Amino acid sequence: MTHLFGVLSTGTSALLTQQRAINLTGNNIANVNTPGYSRQRIRLETATPVGTAAGLMSFGVVSRGIERVYDRYLGIQINAEASRSGRWEAQQAALERTEALLDESGGGGIAAALGGFFGSWQDLVLKPGGEVERTVAVAASARLAEAVRSRYADLERMRRELDADLESAIEQVNRLALQVSELNRQIARVELGGETANDYRDRRDWVLKELAGLIDIQTSEAADGQVSVSVSGGRPLVESGNTWALRVEPGADGHGRIFWPDLDGALTDITASVRGGRVGGVLAVRDERLVAYRERIDEIARGLLAEVNAVHAAGFGLEGTTGTDLFVGSGAADLRLNPEVAEHPGLLAASASAEGIPGNAGNALRLLSLRDTPLLRGGTATFEEAAQGLVSLIGFDVQQARAQAQHTSDMLGFLENHREAVSGVSLDEEMVNLIRYQAAYQAAAKLVSLADEMLDALMTMVR
Amino acid sequence: MRITHNMMARMFTGVLRRQTLAMIVQQERIATQKRISRPSDDPAGAARVLSGRGLLSGLEKYASGIQQGKSRLEFNEETLKLLGDLVRQARRTAEEKSAGGVSAAERALAATTVREIADQVLQLANTRFHGEYVFGGDRRDVAPFVRDGEGRVTYRGAGGAFLIPLPGGAPIAVDADGRNYFQNEAAGGVDLFAELDHLIAGLENPDLEEGTAWIRATLDPLERAEVQLRNKRAEAAPQAYRLQATEEHLTRLRATVQAAIGRDEDADVAQAIVELKSLQVAYESTLAAASQILRPSLVDFLR
Secondary structure, three states, X not given: OOOHHHHHHHHHHHHHHHHHHHHHHHHHHHOOOOOOOOOXXXXXXXXXXXXXXXXXXXXOEEEEEEEEOOOHXXXXXXXXXXXXXXXXXXXXXXXXXXXXXXXXXOOOOHHHXXXXXXXXXXXXXXXXXXXXXXXXXXXXXXXXXXHHHHHHHHHHHHHHHHHHHHHHHHHHHHHHHXXXXXXXXXXXXXXXXXXXXXXXXXXXXHHHHHHHHHOOEEEEEOOOOOEEEEEOOOEEEEEXXXXXXXXXEEOOOOOEEEEEEOOOOOEEEOHHHOOOHHHHHHHHHHHHHHHHHHHHHHHHHHHHHHHHHHHHHHOEOOOOOEOOOOEEOOOHHHOEEOHHHHHOXXXXXXXXXXXXXXXXXXXXXXXXXXXXXOXXXXXXXXXXXXXXXXXXXXXXXXXXXXXXXXXXHHHHHHHHHHHHHHHOOOHHHHHHHHHHHHHHHHHHXXXXXXXXXXXXXXXXXXX | OOOOHHHHHHHHHXXXXXXXXXXXXXXXXXXXXXXOOOHHHOHHHHHHHHHHHHHHHHHHHHHHHHHHHHHHHHHHHHHHHHHHHHHHHHHHHHHHHOOOOOOHHHHHHHHHHHHHHHHHHHHHHOOEEOOXXXXXXXXXXXXXXXXXXXXXXXXXXXOOEEEEOOOOOOOEEEEOEOHHHHOOHHHOOOOHHHHXXXXXXXXXXXXXXXXXXXXXHHHHHHHHHHHHHHHHHHHHHHHHHHHHHHHHHHHHHHHHHHXXXXXXXXXXHHHHHHHHHHHHHHHHHHHHHHHHHHOOOHHHHOO
16 A cells, blocks of 8 residues: 555645544534524544554544534533423512502502591591591592502412413413424434434423423433433423423413323313422412512501501591491402492591580590501501501512522633533634644645655656 | 633623613712612612601601691680780770669770770680681581670580690690680689679679679689680690701701711712713723724734
8 A cells, every 4th residue: 555646645634634624623613603503523533554564554534524622511510400490480570569569668558548547537627527637638548549559460460471471371382392302303313324414413402491481491422312201300391202282271370380291181280389480480479479579568458458448447527427337349350449438428426426516536546556566467567567568579589589690600600611611613723623633734745745746756767 | 710701702792781881870879969860779868868758757747737736826825815905905995884873874885995995805715716616616617606695605616625736745735615715614613704793794784883793703703714825825835846846856856867868868979970080981991892802813814
């Protein structure tokens, strides 16, 4: 083999291989900004050595394939962090919207309405029979009931908005699951032939990260390169080429719940076990935080219905009526000023006795004293303190969600930086490679032309 | 560790995002002059601000109630003073006309005067303040004293007091039961209206001797009626004092609460501006550094 054509074939293999390497470098450069792209590297080896008179010798270079540079463990970590980050970001967004909804800083909330309500009874103490004072007290009571009711309705509306968020997120989950299964099939097909499906794998990693940002998933890769994805502690979402489409169906309270269909199509409610990703964040706000706020408002409403009504019913209106409820309803959802009182302000029971009408203000004074009596939150908070407590509770929740969202996204950024350090394309590096391959290409070309000259010389000898 | 351009770009965008966010926060503080624009800016502070506002609205109500109470007390004071003058005038007439040598004509003239006094006293007893009868007790809607068919003045009102709510304590109760001012014989009081009627009857008695005796008999009760009214006036003095003291206390308290709200809620604008300035410097230098570092690469040097 140590003949002239050997030199030629060595040169050819070098030319072709360096050219391939330049191609690959070009591809790396082209994909420098492609999300999820892992830089690829050509694996060069010397050609199989052949025995010669001088000993074993190899003629030329061969590429043993193209590999992508990546750290599989990092991928799993990134997915887990994407789940956490997705959850807190969704939670932050939803809570910030709620915070704006329940904003009391403008003075239009429950706390301000409570202040107005008790203030109007303070006026009634001074002039229990006053037409104006009674009209004002009726209006203030109606405003309080309205404030409680509308805040409660706002929270319910917020929960319905989150239902829509949930549905669109689950739709996306299903779409991404389909993409994973499609990529699974392609990867299996390509890798059956012994190649590595680098670009498909990059795409699948990217899709899995997106999926993890939506819902907490567990993944495992089989020997054939196919990834199975499961949700809610082991219920499959993707297995090789198959997918299970999650469904959102309204539950008993009318709010959407997530169902996982088994092979027979029977639905299992997995709502409670989803904790991560955007879906987990939406669920945490909808089913935990908003329900807690709602309960706080409901407690205020129940306090008004029980305590204020009890005091009011014990008093006497201008016509000697007694036993009149000031508020009607069963809770915050339907709290209203008693329509009869709204119609006849004279029914407001300011007097403590039938004989005391119209100038007695004993009952108005008793009702006023409820302002400073801790009746709510297990006897630790007054009505107004309960309303203020709700505001600071939301504030704390938003603050926590914001901090967590920041922290998890920092963590995610840190991990992605690591991934970038391993798999990212460095233009400088590629430039250096380009020079290297170019120089090698030029040298190989020189080799070919040298072989040509030598052949030429040989031919002239023959002539 | 390999460093790629994307890492640098990502780092710069992250830093720039955080810096712009911090600048927006400071800008909002400067624009709204508030440190707390939403509860999450400072949850505990937001609750304190709300509680301060609630307290303030309550204090303002108390203050306006005290204002009303004060004018009610002043009104009572004036009314009682006038009543006292009238009673004294009636008693002086009784003293003068019970002396010897007063003619029937003189007494008849005096009777007219006392009758006018009696009418005025009745009018004052039925006086109204902001549309409510002052001496009717809880019956603030009807005139408390009326002459019945026999010409006797009877009380139609009720017991009860005018209540002025005070923060964190028992309300001030201004006695509104007219009987305690003008009648209440049962408790040793004097029926002013009856005594004035007796005086008129004495002055109009054609039997001058008997008339003198009748007139004399009213002298002592009229004096006691005057004392009765004076005692009621004296009753109001500590109440007025308590109202005044509470009002001053409320004024101070309101200032304190307002200051506390301000401390929690108001932005330190000067500090916000300084912070914004330093953020701007940081932001601009980040931009400058980014443009310096991100642009060149090996590409620029391959010629």
